[in-house]
Amino acid sequence: MRRENLTLLSLLLPAGAFFGAFFLLPLARLFLVGASGEGGFAAYATIITDKNHFASLIATLALAAATTATTLIVSGLAGVFLQRNEFPGNAALVAMLTFPLAFPGVVIGFMVIILAGRQGLIGDISLALAGEKVVFAYSMAGLFMGYVYFSIPRTILTVMATAGKLDPRLEEAARTIGASPWRVMIDVIIPGLKPAFISAGAICFATAMGAFGTAFTLATRINVLPMVIYTEFTLQANIAVAAALSFVLGAVTWVVLVAARSAAGGTVAAAG
Amino acid sequence: MRRRGPIFLAQLVFTLFVCAFLVVPVILSMLAGLTVNYFVGIQSGLTLRWVGEVWSGYRDTIFLSIGIALACLACTLVLGVPTAYVLARRQNALARALEELLVMPVAVPGLATALALIVTYGAVGGFRTSWVFILVGHVLFTLPFMVRSVLAVLMAIDLKSLEEGAASLGASFRQRFFHIVLPNCRSGILAGALMVVTLSMGEFNMTWLLHTPFNKTLPVGLADAYASLRLEIASAYTLVFFLVIIPLLVALQVLSQPPRTKSRAKQE
């Protein structure tokens, strides 16, 4: 009924107006500002043409990829294990693995310092064991550890949910044919978890690409794209460059998510 | 099958190690905030002095964070619940496209969103320097979570029949919305509310660019502290942050346990 359509439309109006005014419009503006510098729209190509920018893009992509791979392996192993085995304390372990979900990057950066900084726990342990203090908080390795830290909670829930839906009969069938547990893992379980890996992996990748707080806390000289954008904006006042780079960053992450969604089918749950 | 063999053990040890990896730094950070002298370690004794300093120095920041989180909740309720209702009533391609659109601020890095807001509204002085500027960013980021939470609940009930039933009894649209629709998505609203408040309290990427020295949120304050202050105060500040956010996270966890299906008497 037409009246109903009108009512529904008017209900959407507040959110629509808000979204249009504060997201769509600004993004459009950002795109234009990105082209307002000296090079015009060519500024968008600097991400490839400029050596530094390109290097930071590669570094960010590599970091995000490494984080995603590591996180998926860790979450896969731990998540499948927790989902399929009942033992006292299982729920507590799940809780421990998921509660860091909402920690901001800065806090995680701080914890990386606590673990791997100059007074860090890992340094103390390595000093006691090997006589040498291992300090890696302020390098890519520290950043990597921080990224894995905040990625595990986001991915493990998706993995566990899918693991819960796996059909045990497929594994039983494989085992009756004589497959070893290792082959069962490779040929049955991992393919079954593929949709979870794709969707969780996409979120993990996108989050790692855009993560800022952790890198900010650890050092202003780590060469990842978000940091580059930040320094261009605040220290160099290169608004156009910062705008162009951030627009590209945003586009890349959005494309990754959309591609993953169509590959996995169904909605990709954005974790907190 | 309960095979507690070596494979089980290996997986258990691995999982425990991962848990430790996640939990130990938190505990260490909290401890650091309570230690008299971090460099000496626990032997120097425990104290609340650092927490006290944080509280007196940064009380405003803490309250602003909480205030923004609550305002964010109010906004997402007003904007998000009607949106979820519309998406539940009309589940066509347009609705799905709208959902995708709503999720964009989550997919796009916070930096980009914040920059976009700044280049568009940075010149509007009063807006740029007020906490409302930060609020706008938070609402953009948390809105899809509220919408999705409420939408999930609304799709699980036969909304159309319930509304037709109410209409057949003479209820106007307003009456239907407040008597039937809202009460039946209560659990979705609650879960969404917790999510929104938690995310708002912890948001940094956007807030760092949107804030001013007079409008700082907890995470922003933390970044300042890490950069410039004694480790003990930074840790105490972190401890205060944990104290605020961990209860929220626990509540979220409790709520997301799959609800026990109520017993339905079907005998005659």
Next chain:
Amino acid sequence: MTAISEGAKSISIALQRCAKTFKDGTRALEPLDLAIDAGETVVFLGPSGCGKTTTLRIIAGLEAPDTGGKVLFDGADVTSLSIEKRNVGMVFQSYALFPNMGVTGNIGYGLKVRRRPRAEIAARVSEMLAMMRIEPLADRSIDQLSGGQRQRVALARALAVQPSALLMDEPLTALDAKLRDSLRLEIDQLLRRLGITTIYVTHDQAEAMALGDRIVVMEHGRVAQVGRPREIYQRPATRFVAEFIGNMNRLNGSVREGAFLTGAGCIPWPDAPADATEVFFRPEDVTLAETASHINGSIVGAFFLGDRTRLFVHVGEARPLVMETSTRRNFQRGEAVSLNIDPRGLMAL
């Protein structure tokens, strides 16, 4: 306790050229004209997809008929009136009980919406609980109710507002057979007592025959026949109606001098149309004959049903004849029998 019928004025309902085409092009209803008297119970009967629910929803105001269609309540045009204003009571197939309100909340909702004073609502709710005999359920929540109990609450809720018409969309379909039988009787008694205009939609022909003053048999969006149950059963207008209602036997053959000649025998049929090549008759018009009679055949199935035996008799047609007999006798498969057909039950369609 007749307060519900006092002051409740039943209306007559008329549909004029009501058709319905949905947005995707499906033609759910061909132009339909129907007049329903005040206090009458009309049953829309047909298989799924025949348009019966669409018609009900047009009467309710949940769907609008295509342009040119009109819905009249007591002669007044209500086509553009939304359902909220039509004052009809509706019982849905899924009952549509509000989970956030208990039994009393649901029953009283219509009155709450009309802003009646609390005391009046409470009194009416007790009245409804008593009428539906569900007083013990007063404090229950909806998910604690069984299917039959929900049905009663749904009915109580619809009647509480003293609607001018009652619209019921397959209310018994979701229940098991025995419950359906007992509830059917209750609903029948209730409708007679209230005297309210009722539109009832079902695909169950036994329900239709039991409850309807008149039955509207529908097929593919069209009305196949409208009439009293007896008429529909004994004088079906089309083959579809004949085979949809009850069981129907069929024989091929030709008409010769006031009789119908088939491969299995000859049936006297004084009123036979000359060009008839098929004859139809109901199982109850078939009886066993002691000596050679109209039709001869052999038994291919005999089912002892307790109070009667159902026989399937092969007579050279694709489908065996169906008949029932109460003779206390064992029947053997392959046994030869002779059958009498009552000429009053013979139909040409």
